Amino acid sequence: MTDPDQIKACCAAVYSTDAVGALLGETYHPGGRQLTRRLADRLRLQPGDRVVDVASGPGATAQLLALEYGVQVDGVDLAEVVVHRARQRVIDAGVADRVRFHVGEAEHLPLPDCSADAVISECAFCTFPDKLSAATEFARVLRPGARLGLADVITSCAGLPRELSTAAAWVACIADARPPEFYRTVLSDAGLHTLVVERCDDALSRMVDDIESRIRLMQTVRAFDALGVEVDRVLDYTRLARQAVTDGLLGYALVVAEKR
Numbered sequence: 001m002t003d004p005d006q007i008k009a010c011c012a013a014v015y016s017t018d019a020v021g022a023l024l025g026e027t028y029h030p031g032g033r034q035l036t037r038r039l040a041d042r043l044r045l046q047p048g049d050r051v052v053d054v055a056s057g058p059g060a061t062a063q064l065l066a067l068e069y070g071v072q073v074d075g076v077d078l079a080e081v082v083v084h085r086a087r088q089r090v091i092d093a094g095v096a097d098r099v100r101f102h103v104g105e106a107e108h109l110p111l112p113d114c115s116a117d118a119v120i121s122e123c124a125f126c127t128f129p130d131k132l133s134a135a136t137e138f139a140r141v142l143r144p145g146a147r148l149g150l151a152d153v154i155t156s157c158a159g160l161p162r163e164l165s166t167a168a169a170w171v172a173c174i175a176d177a178r179p180p181e182f183y184r185t186v187l188s189d190a191g192l193h194t195l196v197v198e199r200c201d202d203a204l205s206r207m208v209d210d211i212e213s214r215i216r217l218m219q220t221v222r223a224f225d226a227l228g229v230e231v232d233r234v235l236d237y238t239r240l241a242r243q244a245v246t247d248g249l250l251g252y253a254l255v256v257a258e259k260r
């Protein structure tokens, strides 16, 4: 599947389902809140800073940044249902005065030039069909000297097995994952200088294990019947993904870059 509109529509549809929340838990990325804090620490956030969370998903990161770092957050996600849930989350958490969510695309951020002190995007760059446009948008909204923090699934140069190159694997952040060198190049082309690439492959392995445990648990109470999840297919993916991590074909990394 290479049609960008089809990929985006598929992402919006999948991440809007209740099944995704049931399988992934509170945050939709490896390493959960702990890795979000590690990335946020590298962005040198100050209370009152304006942070853009691109592909903000269920809003857990925006909530954490507002509560723990005292920053103002603009979350952007293309799925309307997901944005609605995220808005409810920050209302419930009492930080709605510091967090706004927008329905929008990474490739066309609905925010002004040079308005952000930091941009963060976790486990989503790998799903964007036009990565250079997204990186160019990150650079456009950042003020000079400000930082971008990406956390993303990465591959080795050897590529992935065919079974992990399907449309479903694209939406699951795997099929269009790229090697670390790609990030340096695409960010540099967008005007962002990479400062750090930190491998966190163990976080991806743990996420695969967690998904599998949730599936097994939910299988016992037949919770998937209502959610329409094809259990065997998901278990096949977790097995293939775990093997790819073990073989060094798939990993996870934090990437920090600065706008010159």
Ligand SMILES: C[S@@+](CC[C@H](N)C(=O)[O-])C[C@H]1O[C@@H](n2cnc3c(N)ncnc32)[C@H](O)[C@@H]1O
Residues within 6 Å of the ligand: 008, 011, 012, 015, 026, 027, 028, 029, 054, 055, 056, 057, 058, 059, 060, 061, 076, 077, 078, 079, 082, 104, 105, 106, 107, 121, 122, 123, 124, 127, 128, 129, 173
């Ligand atoms: C794996 S989830 C990660 C969500 C969140 N960053 C987190 O870590 O919990 C990927 C998210 O990216 C969003 N997304 C995918 N493509 C997008 C795009 N082109 N622009 C904006 N959001 C996008 C999806 O709707 C989904 O919420």
